[in-house]
Amino acid sequence: xxxxxxxxxxxxxxCLLAAVPLVCVAALLIxxxxxxxxxxxxxxxxxxxxxxxxxxxxxxxxxRPRPVRRRQPGCVPGRAPARPRPVPVTRYPPRR
Numbered sequence: 001x002x003x004x005x006x007x008x009x010x011x012x013x014x015c016l017l018a019a020v021p022l023v024c025v026a027a028l029l030i031x032x033x034x035x036x037x038x039x040x041x042x043x044x045x046x047x048x049x050x051x052x053x054x055x056x057x058x059x060x061x062x063x064r065p066r067p068v069r070r071r072q073p074g075c076v077p078g079r080a081p082a083r084p085r086p087v088p089v090t091r092y093p094p095r096r
Contacts, residue, residue: 004060005057005058005059005060006057006058007054007057008050008053008054008057009053009054009055009056009057009058010053010056011049011052011053011056012052012056015048015049015052016049018048019045019046019048019049022041022042022044022045022048023042023045025041026038026039026041026042026045029041
């Protein structure tokens with residue numbers, strides 16, 4: 001399954017250095033009876049943090065790799081693993 005990427009991330013505090021003065025200018029223009037000019041300045045002031053949050057969205061988690069099945073020596077895929085050869089049993093210990 002693929003995980004979707006988040007649409008927005010955290011807002012960088014440094015982008016507020018551009019947005020806050022624009023909001024102040026927009027408020028000043030609206031207070032001076034220029035509401036159209038205030039709205040024109042307010043739109044970019046709102047778009048700056050939105051763009052910043054979009055640019056800082058987190059990347060999706062990488063997919064988990066499938067576990068690697070290790071083949072045993074002497075094993076053919078699709079067959080049962082080969083049995084180890086039995087150790088010969090001797091009655092007497094070897095001579096020195």
